[in-house]
Amino acid sequence: KQEVTQIPAALSVPEGENLVLNCSFTDSAIYNLQWFRQDPGKGLTSLLLIQSSQREQTSGRLNASLDKSSGRSTLYIAASQPGDSATYLCAVRPTAAGNKLTFGGGTRVLVKP
Amino acid sequence: DVKVTQSSRYLVKRTGEKVFLECVQDMDHENMFWYRQDPGLGLRLIYFSYDVKMKEKGDIPEGYSVSREKKERFSLILESASTNQTSMYLCASSSSTGLFGAHYGYTFGSGTRLTVV
Numbered sequence: 001k002q003e004v005t006q007i008p009a010a011l012s013v014p015e016g017e018n019l020v021l022n023c024s025f026t027d028s029a030i031y032n033l034q035w036f037r038q039d040p041g042k043g044l045t046s047l048l049l050i051q052s053s054q055r056e057q058t059s060g061r062l063n064a065s066l067d068k069s070s071g072r073s074t075l076y077i078a079a080s081q082p083g084d085s086a087t088y089l090c091a092v093r094p095t096a097a098g099n100k101l102t103f104g105g106g107t108r109v110l111v112k113p
Numbered sequence: 114d115v116k117v118t119q120s121s122r123y124l125v126k127r128t129g130e131k132v133f134l135e136c137v138q139d140m141d142h143e144n145m146f147w148y149r150q151d152p153g154l155g156l157r158l159i160y161f162s163y164d165v166k167m168k169e170k171g172d173i174p175e176g177y178s179v180s181r182e183k184k185e186r187f188s189l190i191l192e193s194a195s196t197n198q199t200s201m202y203l204c205a206s207s208s209s210t211g212l213f214g215a216h217y218g219y220t221f222g223s224g225t226r227l228t229v230v
Binding site: 032034036041042043044045046049089091093100101103104105106 | 119155156158161171201203205218219220221222223224226
């Protein structure tokens with residue numbers, strides 16, 4: 001059974017520092033991995049999606065890497081801003097037809113001005 | 114952009130009431146999902162549907178039912194609401210077919226905060 005872990009559960013950094021968020025999964029047979037952002041009381045917003053054949057994806061200040069063999073993905077946020085404060089979740093999809101994502105518990109990020 | 118719309122942001126219902134949570138997506142996705150999210154427990158899958166009139170139980174289906182009469186609409190039903198169903202409910206959709214359908218990940222709605230009193 002796939003298990004997804006995000007450590008640490010919470011992180012606080014000063015504004016301008018780069019953020020590094022970790023996601024590990026136990027079964028390397030995944031189709032893709034998706035990073036989401038969730039603001040308090042809101043739904044999930046998709047940030048980046050990495051296919052199993054890819055090593056990384058970039059969008060603006062965000063970069064996500066994937067190492068399937070070691071069961072790890074990392075989300076980098078460059079030059080953090082107070083507006084980056086949120087909870088970040090990763091989720092893995094088992095197959096293209098797979099209907100159930102497995103989520104990590106999330107990392108709650110606070111960027112201090 | 115794919116949009117998943119949940120009909121209510123906040124709902125307050127009384128114990129024993131029948132509650133309907135509605136979700137509509139506009140990208141012709143085959144798959145739709147209902148999750149609930151509680152502090153310390155993360156996201157838990159209640160039910161999902163991979164086609165019209167098809168449904169499958171998720172991890173915590175007890176006390177819930179679903180309806181999918183049209184491809185774009187997936188309803189979650191609390192037959193007799195109880196206080197332990199107070200939670201944030203999130204709807205999502207995804208595609209499994211098409212040339213790149215499965216490449217496009219999951220899209221979530223903005224959530225419905227349900228309080229049962």
